[in-house]
Amino acid sequence: MADFQGIATQFVAHYYTTFDSDRKALASLYRNDSKMTFESDQLAGGGPITEKLANLPFQKVLHKYGGVDAQPTATGAIVILVTGQLVVDDSTAPLSYSQTFVLGQDATGGWYVQNDIFKLVVF
């Protein structure tokens, strides 16, 4: 079995580093069969997902997250739950979020995001 925890940890670090530095570059992590739910907004396919991410209404963002919990699925994918906080632009109020990813492998063995559910957590 693949080292799912190592793959998940490496993926999550890469994902948020890319998100926080140049989020258009996240395009490489999605494919045509990718699905995203972003604050209950449902998107399908790498193009629409990348466009959604590129057009989010902030310039700067910084994600800080805690542990990365991962499991292999019954079909060899990897499911991940991340909880953390993010700060946008010059705000001083961090927003709490939770995000679930399912990573699958493409024909060349590369891992990409098949499912992505992002949710701000409001208290």
Add this chain to the structure above:
Amino acid sequence: MADFQGIATQFVAHYYTTFDSDRKALASLYRNDSKMTFESDQLAGGGPITEKLANLPFQKVLHKYGGVDAQPTATGAIVILVTGQLVVDDSTAPLSYSQTFVLGQDATGGWYVQNDIFKLVVF
């Protein structure tokens, strides 16, 4: 395609109602290939998972959750992210949590929990 959102909403309602009334009865929702990560504690198989849940150190618990975000996976499973709060015993301090489920179908078409990641969210 199955009505994944309807199945997810119904499942989550059933799951927490059962959890809050008689959590030993959650046994019926897990199988031998089920995996659980509970606060980073990793469990595999319906027996160990049910035992873990039965032995959690509280008598009473009440879950309140917000919206249920669900997607079909590439292989016909359903991935769900729930965020909510729970109260144990006579505590007056709700605890925030996030939980990810992957539901798969057994040989008779019934849905069960293949993956379960539970995490308390601390701020």
